[in-house]
Amino acid sequence: MIDKYAVFVPNLTNRAENFTSGHRACQGCAEALAVRHVLKALGHDIVISNATGCMEIVSSPLPLTAWNVPWIHVTFENAGAVASGVAAGLKVLMRKGKIPEKRIVSVGMGGDGATTDIGLQALSGALERMHKDFLYVCFDNEAYMNTGIQRSSSTPYGAATTTSPAGKDSIGQHTWKKNMAAIAVAHDIPYVATACSSYPFDLQAKVIKAVESGGPAYLHVLSVCPTGWRIPSHLAIKYGRLAVETGVFPLYEVQDGKYRMTADIPKLRPVRDYLSGQGRFRHLTDTDIDIIQKRVTKEYDKLISLHKSNNG
Amino acid sequence: MGKRIGMEVSLMVSEAVKLADVDVIAAYPITPQTHIVEHLSELVADGHLNAEYICVESEHSAMSACAGSSAAGARTYTATSSQGLQLMSELLYVVSAMRMPIVMTVVNRTLSAPLSIWNDQSDIMANRDCGWIMIFAENGQESFDQTLCAFRIAEDRRVLLPVAVNMDGFILSHVIEPYQTVEEEIVEKFLPPFDPLYTLHPDRPVTMGAFAMPELFAETKMAHEIAIRDSYAVIREVWDHWGELTGRRYEPVEEYMTEGADTVFVTIGSYGELGMDVVDRLRAAGKKVGLVKIRLFRPFPYRDILNSLTKFENLLIVDRALSVGGVGGPLASEIKTALYRLEKRPNVFSFIAGLSGRDVPPEKFIEMYEEAMEGLKKNQWDEFTMVGVRQ
Numbered sequence A: 001m002i003d004k005y006a007v008f009v010p011n012l013t014n015r016a017e018n019f020t021s022g023h024r025a026c027q028g029c030a031e032a033l034a035v036r037h038v039l040k041a042l043g044h045d046i047v048i049s050n051a052t053g054c055m056e057i058v059s060s061p062l063p064l065t066a067w068n069v070p071w072i073h074v075t076f077e078n079a080g081a082v083a084s085g086v087a088a089g090l091k092v093l094m095r096k097g098k099i100p101e102k103r104i105v106s107v108g109m110g111g112d113g114a115t116t117d118i119g120l121q122a123l124s125g126a127l128e129r130m131h132k133d134f135l136y137v138c139f140d141n142e143a144y145m146n147t148g149i150q151r152s153s154s155t156p157y158g159a160a161t162t163t164s165p166a167g168k169d170s171i172g173q174h175t176w177k178k179n180m181a182a183i184a185v186a187h188d189i190p191y192v193a194t195a196c197s198s199y200p201f202d203l204q205a206k207v208i209k210a211v212e213s214g215g216p217a218y219l220h221v222l223s224v225c226p227t228g229w230r231i232p233s234h235l236a237i238k239y240g241r242l243a244v245e246t247g248v249f250p251l252y253e254v255q256d257g258k259y260r261m262t263a264d265i266p267k268l269r270p271v272r273d274y275l276s277g278q279g280r281f282r283h284l285t286d287t288d289i290d291i292i293q294k295r296v297t298k299e300y301d302k303l304i305s306l307h308k309s310n311n312g
Numbered sequence B: 001m002g003k004r005i006g007m008e009v010s011l012m013v014s015e016a017v018k019l020a021d022v023d024v025i026a027a028y029p030i031t032p033q034t035h036i037v038e039h040l041s042e043l044v045a046d047g048h049l050n051a052e053y054i055c056v057e058s059e060h061s062a063m064s065a066c067a068g069s070s071a072a073g074a075r076t077y078t079a080t081s082s083q084g085l086q087l088m089s090e091l092l093y094v095v096s097a098m099r100m101p102i103v104m105t106v107v108n109r110t111l112s113a114p115l116s117i118w119n120d121q122s123d124i125m126a127n128r129d130c131g132w133i134m135i136f137a138e139n140g141q142e143s144f145d146q147t148l149c150a151f152r153i154a155e156d157r158r159v160l161l162p163v164a165v166n167m168d169g170f171i172l173s174h175v176i177e178p179y180q181t182v183e184e185e186i187v188e189k190f191l192p193p194f195d196p197l198y199t200l201h202p203d204r205p206v207t208m209g210a211f212a213m214p215e216l217f218a219e220t221k222m223a224h225e226i227a228i229r230d231s232y233a234v235i236r237e238v239w240d241h242w243g244e245l246t247g248r249r250y251e252p253v254e255e256y257m258t259e260g261a262d263t264v265f266v267t268i269g270s271y272g273e274l275g276m277d278v279v280d281r282l283r284a285a286g287k288k289v290g291l292v293k294i295r296l297f298r299p300f301p302y303r304d305i306l307n308s309l310t311k312f313e314n315l316l317i318v319d320r321a322l323s324v325g326g327v328g329g330p331l332a333s334e335i336k337t338a339l340y341r342l343e344k345r346p347n348v349f350s351f352i353a354g355l356s357g358r359d360v361p362p363e364k365f366i367e368m369y370e371e372a373m374e375g376l377k378k379n380q381w382d383e384f385t386m387v388g389v390r391q
């Protein structure tokens, strides 16, 4: 049964590769994989505004490009604003009859740094303005990878990065991961979802829903980075699944304010399964892991109760 | 010809933007730019201007949104001042290097600290190397004219660069001046629809804003340099055409009462008006004084500056900004550079006056003149003088 499913489903997805091979992402990069899936689901009629970061750098060394769709990079902290300008420009040109009417989705994309830290203001402005046919995708690899694995506000508690190193007086990152999806939800936009490239069909389905919502929509995509997480490059998919199966990164969507869990996890695995084997967590003690377990369970339960009350 | 009426200069500028039929405006309010964007919002709200007005949450996003809309192929406008321009600074360099023909009014205002809303040109001078074409208007009518000319210059296929039209905050922006309207038919003749080379559209995908390695970076910079240098000829062509249509002629560098002058004031922006008044007074007192006004600051019009300034013995260059710890007045510094290769150079007296809106009445110009003449007698003067500063 599973076998049949596996053969059949890929045939239903868009075969076009608009984020083409030949880019310079590290081996096993699941952020590049996430971009590829998102682009498959988005199809042809899009314009991408990309923040500075790994995906921009690996894909656009002058005079080469990995993009088969219109794509622009301006700076690090403004993808939300650039995508707003694109949306407004296309809208008015169509209204004035200067280009033919057709639905073109303006897609902003950035890493967790570009989204949850330096670009949060520009993104908030864009979501608040309620641009139509507007989607923003955060590819969250939980640190500033492009500049050498520095912490961001999306780096999880306890992770060692080059600016939150573990040491005698430091557990590594000592703050909890910022809940960016909740911030997006607070803008009262029609669609927000979390996703992960280890669940490609769920990811693609959410992209399509996001576009169908009319926008603005926000997707937060956990994107495993073997280089920064210090894991072997062939284990990116596995760690993405573990993040979901342990409840560390729950998959859900929020449509018109209603929460719905989207992954069927009858019983969460212990977070230890996810943390062990990752170089960035290897200094954690049992006590540290207990603290993380408590927090994960609490946050997960919150989501479950939202899910239950919204779908009761 | 259109009617002649009185109007606040900020509103004239908004009218010019309306006549240009812009597609997208993305702006964030800051004194003294506010009246421009308020009036534009009104024009859009009342259906007089068919544009998208994006109420961005900062100037950084204003220029970022301008980048997006310009790249999508929309005629794009913004306006700012002071801290707003500084917040945009990162983007200024990017959009010029990406060859986006955005037009911006910079209503010149001082930079903090101390916070001050009043006029000087420290905002634009802090960004003088950002690769934009920079024009300084002298009065209200010119602020209007240059705004329309800016779209035509920026969008010319031989140029494709952003243009900043500078006008002194309050001194110009908030005063009511006589204004000669221009009929729409004239604007139609003058300003063709924006026809961009490449746009962000799925029918013809392009990649914009790729990064460059050292092997290519210098070439891209050189291309930018050549583009802005070559824009000089187009700027003159556009101003000449505007002159034919309206009778109002503009030159990169203009002289006033320089016949037989041995000494000239050199000004930029609204000091030009004051300078003419002062020159009239000094001439009446028998002094051989004239005025040279710099209208085009980028590309820096070296040839016009040399052609003009080498005719005089003494240059009294009046700046409205200070390069702290550096060269004194930015305009004086650039003019000195232009003169360097000459065998016989005029004497340069550099004055910094009117910082943060400090009133500069005609008497102050006359004091500058007297101070320079005094210096000449003693054959000794400072690298620059801060006019009227209490120490």
Ligand SMILES: Cc1ncc(C[n+]2csc(CCOP(=O)(O)OP(=O)(O)O)c2C)c(N)n1
Pocket: A031, A052, A053, A054, A055, A076, A077, A110, A111, A112, A113, A114, A115, A141, A142, A143, A144, A145, A146, A147, A152
């Ligand atoms: C204003 C500014 N500050 C800092 C940088 C340096 N910088 C470039 S990319 C980057 C980190 C990107 O991190 P993230 O957004 O998480 O994307 P990733 O590379 O991890 O995919 C930083 C700090 C910059 N380009 N611009």
Ligand code: SF4
Pocket: A024, A025, A026, A027, A028, A029, A030, A031, A032, A054, A055, A058, A141, A145, A146, A224, A225, A226, A227, A228
């Ligand atoms: S550093 Fe990480 S996110 Fe960046 S390209 Fe390599 S694997 Fe991908």
Ligand SMILES: [Mg+2]
Pocket: A111, A112, A113, A139, A140, A141, A142, A143, A144, A145
């Ligand atoms: Mg990152």
